[in-house]
Amino acid sequence: MAKARQDGSDNDAAQRRVQMADIARLAGVSTATVSRALNHSPLVSEETRRRILELAASLKYSINIGAQNLRLKQNRTISVLIPFDRKIHQNLTDPFLLAMLGSLADALTEQGFDMLFSRIATDELGAAAAAPFDSGRVVGIILVGQWGRHQQLNELAARKVPIVVWGAQLPQQLYCCVGSDNVSGGMLATQHLLEQGRRRIAFFGDIELPEPAQRYRGYCAALEKHGIAVDPRLQVSTPFLPIGGSAAVETLEARAISYDAVFACSDLLAMTAIDSLRAHGKRVPDDVAVVGYDDIDQSAYFHPRLTTIRQPIGAAGRALVAALLALIDGTPAASVELPTQLIVRASAGEERAAPA
Amino acid sequence: MAKARQDGSDNDAAQRRVQMADIARLAGVSTATVSRALNHSPLVSEETRRRILELAASLKYSINIGAQNLRLKQNRTISVLIPFDRKIHQNLTDPFLLAMLGSLADALTEQGFDMLFSRIATDELGAAAAAPFDSGRVVGIILVGQWGRHQQLNELAARKVPIVVWGAQLPQQLYCCVGSDNVSGGMLATQHLLEQGRRRIAFFGDIELPEPAQRYRGYCAALEKHGIAVDPRLQVSTPFLPIGGSAAVETLEARAISYDAVFACSDLLAMTAIDSLRAHGKRVPDDVAVVGYDDIDQSAYFHPRLTTIRQPIGAAGRALVAALLALIDGTPAASVELPTQLIVRASAGEERAAPA
Numbered sequence: 001m002a003k004a005r006q007d008g009s010d011n012d013a014a015q016r017r018v019q020m021a022d023i024a025r026l027a028g029v030s031t032a033t034v035s036r037a038l039n040h041s042p043l044v045s046e047e048t049r050r051r052i053l054e055l056a057a058s059l060k061y062s063i064n065i066g067a068q069n070l071r072l073k074q075n076r077t078i079s080v081l082i083p084f085d086r087k088i089h090q091n092l093t094d095p096f097l098l099a100m101l102g103s104l105a106d107a108l109t110e111q112g113f114d115m116l117f118s119r120i121a122t123d124e125l126g127a128a129a130a131a132p133f134d135s136g137r138v139v140g141i142i143l144v145g146q147w148g149r150h151q152q153l154n155e156l157a158a159r160k161v162p163i164v165v166w167g168a169q170l171p172q173q174l175y176c177c178v179g180s181d182n183v184s185g186g187m188l189a190t191q192h193l194l195e196q197g198r199r200r201i202a203f204f205g206d207i208e209l210p211e212p213a214q215r216y217r218g219y220c221a222a223l224e225k226h227g228i229a230v231d232p233r234l235q236v237s238t239p240f241l242p243i244g245g246s247a248a249v250e251t252l253e254a255r256a257i258s259y260d261a262v263f264a265c266s267d268l269l270a271m272t273a274i275d276s277l278r279a280h281g282k283r284v285p286d287d288v289a290v291v292g293y294d295d296i297d298q299s300a301y302f303h304p305r306l307t308t309i310r311q312p313i314g315a316a317g318r319a320l321v322a323a324l325l326a327l328i329d330g331t332p333a334a335s336v337e338l339p340t341q342l343i344v345r346a347s348a349g350e351e352r353a354a355p356a
Numbered sequence: 357m358a359k360a361r362q363d364g365s366d367n368d369a370a371q372r373r374v375q376m377a378d379i380a381r382l383a384g385v386s387t388a389t390v391s392r393a394l395n396h397s398p399l400v401s402e403e404t405r406r407r408i409l410e411l412a413a414s415l416k417y418s419i420n421i422g423a424q425n426l427r428l429k430q431n432r433t434i435s436v437l438i439p440f441d442r443k444i445h446q447n448l449t450d451p452f453l454l455a456m457l458g459s460l461a462d463a464l465t466e467q468g469f470d471m472l473f474s475r476i477a478t479d480e481l482g483a484a485a486a487a488p489f490d491s492g493r494v495v496g497i498i499l500v501g502q503w504g505r506h507q508q509l510n511e512l513a514a515r516k517v518p519i520v521v522w523g524a525q526l527p528q529q530l531y532c533c534v535g536s537d538n539v540s541g542g543m544l545a546t547q548h549l550l551e552q553g554r555r556r557i558a559f560f561g562d563i564e565l566p567e568p569a570q571r572y573r574g575y576c577a578a579l580e581k582h583g584i585a586v587d588p589r590l591q592v593s594t595p596f597l598p599i600g601g602s603a604a605v606e607t608l609e610a611r612a613i614s615y616d617a618v619f620a621c622s623d624l625l626a627m628t629a630i631d632s633l634r635a636h637g638k639r640v641p642d643d644v645a646v647v648g649y650d651d652i653d654q655s656a657y658f659h660p661r662l663t664t665i666r667q668p669i670g671a672a673g674r675a676l677v678a679a680l681l682a683l684i685d686g687t688p689a690a691s692v693e694l695p696t697q698l699i700v701r702a703s704a705g706e707e708r709a710a711p712a
Contacts, residue, residue: 026411028384028404048384055382077472082461091670092458093653101457102448105438105475114488115473116433119465132470242653275657297449297598301631303659314447 023055077114078324079138080104081129083122083147090241092119095268096294096313100144100166103317111321125149130161140324142166146177146210162327164320168210169335176327177335178319182211185309185340186218189263189291192307192342194226196349198261198289204248204273205265206237212265215293219263233257238269245272246279253280260288261348267292267299267308274304274347289348305345312338379411433470434680435494436460437485439478439503446597448475451624452650452669456500456522459673467677482508486517496680498522502533502566518683520676524566525691532683533691534675538567541665541696542574545619545647548663548698550582552705554617554645560604560629561621562593568621571649575619589613594625601628602635609636616644617704623648623655623664630660630703645704661701668694 020038024031029048037044037052044052082097084090092098101117108115116138120128125147132138140162146153150170156163157175164176193201203219205212220230233255238248245264252259262277264270270292274284282288284304292299295310315338323333376394380387385404393400393408400408438453440446448454457473464471472494476484481503488494496518502509506526512519513531520532549557559575561568576586589611594604601620608615618633620626626648630640638644640660648655651666671694679689 026407027382028407051382051384080473091462093455095451095454095654098451098454098458099449102454105473106447109475117436117461117471117473119461242657245657271654272657275659275661278659298451298627298654301598301601301628303631303634305631 023052027052027055075136075139076112077116077138078108078321079116079118079132079141080108081118081120081141081143083120083125083143083145085147086121086123088239088241093242094240095296095298096240096266096311097144099294099296099313100316103313104142104144104320105317106314107317107321110318111325113321122147122149126152126155129163130156133161133163140164140328142320142324146170148209162324164324164327164333166316166320168214169337170210173335176323176333178316178323178338179211179336180311180316180338180340182214182340183218183221185293185311186215186263187222188218188340188342189215189293189309190219190222192344193261193263193289193291193348194222194228196261196285196289199228200231200234200257200259201261201263202234202236202248202252202259203263203265204236204238204245204269206239207235208237215263215265231257234259240266240268242268242272245269245274246276249273249276249280262288262290263293264290265293267294267296267306269293270306270308270347271298271302274302285347285349291348295343299343299345302347304347307345307348308343310341310343312341379408383408383411431492431495432468433472433494434464434677435472435474435488435497436464437474437476437497437499439476439481439499439501441503442477442479444595444597449598450596451652451654452596452622452667453500455650455652455669456672459669460498460500460676461673462670463673463677466674467681469677478503478505481505482511485519486512489517489519496520496684498676498680502526504565506566518680520680520683520689522672522676524570525693526566529691532679532689534672534679534694535567535692536667536672536694536696538570538696539574539577541649541667542571542619543578544574544696544698545571545649545665546575546578548700549617549619549645549647549704550578550584552617552641552645555584556587556590556613556615557617557619558590558592558604558608558615559619559621560592560594560601560625562595563591564593571619571621587613590615596622596624598624598628601625601630602632605629605632605636618644618646619649620646621649623650623652623658623662625649626662626664626703627654627658630658641703641705647704651699655699655701658703660703663701663704664699666697666699668697 020031020034024034033044034052037049105115116132133141143165146165146167153165154174164178167177167179168182169177190201203216207213207216223230236248236251238244262273264273270290274290277284277288284290292306292308295308299306299308319336326333376387376390380390389400390408393405461471472488489497499521502521502523509521510530520534523533523535524538525533546557559572563569563572579586592604592607594600618629620629626646630646633640633644640646648662648664651664655662655664675692682689
């Protein structure tokens with residue numbers, strides 16, 4: 001972020017000038033008078049000064065020194081965006097996204113902020129994402145997911161829109177990103193299945209997307225460490241949708257290859273896959289061991305209770321909000337990679353076998 | 357709502373006057389000049405008129421005729437509130453509340469509105485709930501749940517805050533309410549269990565709250581229709597929390613009474629109860645048949661797949677938004693009771709037995 005921010009003071013000054021001109025026009029006075037009023041010059045009458053200050057406050061104009069702190073005092077609203085893909089315009093029902101939304105709402109409430117929540121199409125993720133900030137309605141933006149718009153997000157960061165993104169760390173990333181350690185998450189899941197004696201481990205997830213791609217890298221690394229060749233027929237690209245798990249099971253079955261385990265890139269995929277495996281007469285974990293990803297609440301009381309990789313959803317909301325507030329305050333906010341953790345329950349075998 | 361709105365035009369006029377004075381003060385002109393400018397009087401110069409119109413727009417002032425429509429054009433933000441109870445400050449993880457939040461986000465997006473989402477404590481449900489409307493940040497409020505604040509909500513409606521509430525229809529209700537038909541939902545669930553030959557049907561839900569209370573009335577009515585006495589020991593008041601289902605099962609077990617079915621007031625309670633019954637060595641549905649309430653997405657791939665009472669969550673979001681937009685537009689919005697529907701899956705027995 002350091003590079004992206006280095007010309008910040010010039011731009012801020014430009015923005016101040018424009019807004020000062022607005023105030024002058026609306027108050028029916030000159031820009032010089034506004035400037036004098038804001039600087040408590042004796043050349044401006046008390047009545048005019050009060051009028052200009054009130055107008056400045058109404059227009060959310062940030063006065064002079066400590067501008068950002070003042071802005072925070074006046075406007076405590078953060079934009080939260082969960083985009084949708086026009087091609088598969090799904091409703092907002094994904095349990096992980098909803099849990100993240102709840103976590104952000106809680107974290108913002110703790111900090112005394114309101115959330116301006118909007119859904120926009122992924123192809124609007126450039127200018128439209130920044131619109132509520134540009135118009136002064138919010139002081140910063142939290143975006144859940146990168147949605148294949150890495151370049152547009154870099155552009156927003158380059159023009160110093162305060163934005164923090166939930167997603168994967170990528171090369172040449174100018175924007176601040178909070179996410180979990182996907183590579184080690186993929187390794188932990190695969191390692192656990194290998195320790196259960198499984199050797200034909202299917203991978204469910206769309207490896208065109210950054211996070212599943214990183215989890216797949218961890219999966220491949222764990223297999224290679226065990227001297228097992230990666231079989232691309234065991235990888236099934238399936239969307240993060242309720243139909244995803246059963247679609248992936250049908251694809252695997254159609255390929256007519258053997259498999260004794262599934263590592264699914266979300267708990268939703270894992271649960272719907274288990275439901276579908278059951279319909280195919282396969283017992284979980286006896287015939288097919290399943291590990292999910294996310295550790296949404298439901299994993300703890302699903303049947304069989306789901307072994308999964310925990311993304312710390314509560315901590316994620318707080319980390320996103322903390323990074324954004326730092327950015328707004330003018331502090332460079334480093335990207336954060338939260339740790340992932342294996343949660344052993346029943347869906348991949350209750351006990352750990354000795355490593356093969 | 358008709359009574360609550362009858363003096364609306366006077367109040368609106370008062371509000372207009374106050375705002376006109378604000379514009380006059382900020383523009384450094386008289387109220388009469390503002391009035392003339394807004395009415396295109398030739399007595400006001402074009403420059404002054406343009407300045408005043410721009411100022412009015414910046415301050416979200418609603419001009420004259422069609423004020424409400426204009427307000428809608430300028431400000432397309434709706435406040436959505438999901439309160440929390442200070443005593444049990446739970447995080448926002450309830451799958452039904454999150455699904456409702458997703459549904460509202462989708463319905464507002466369809467109508468071109470943003471959502472200002474906030475959590476407030478239930479004891480602030482009077483003035484604090486109306487604050488974003490009173491300050492002009494939003495044009496209306498959607499509140500999810502009544503949270504025992506019936507009187508405060510009536511007061512908000514009486515002073516014409518545009519508010520629509522998700523919840524139960526109650527006597528002496530001034531505010532517009534959208535909810536599902538809880539009494540018939542309770543009857544449908546209980547009737548289905550009776551048709552499966554169950555006679556000792558436990559009820560899980562806090563009957564101090566309006567919606568569970570109405571479902572309990574439906575439960576009692578169905579039992580009485582079948583000539584079965586209501587046994588109060590089978591009713592367990594348990595919170596809508598992840599611990600709710602297992603807490604209720606433990607309570608029932610501690611009472612050492614026999615039961616062959618459970619009607620739970622949410623799918624979350626049903627699922628966590630099933631998990632707990634399983635831990636007690638009871639098979640679902642063989643030993644204990646279970647019916648839930650809500651039909652959240654997860655019910656379709658839970659194991660056993662959950663028989664439940666569907667609340668139409670997608671339709672609920674659209675109905676809440678439609679009622680609120682009507683209210684904002686000055687149309688009296690009648691309360692709406694959405695139909696509930698029995699969804700037969702596996703957790704209460706796959707087939708229907710002949711009624712006893």
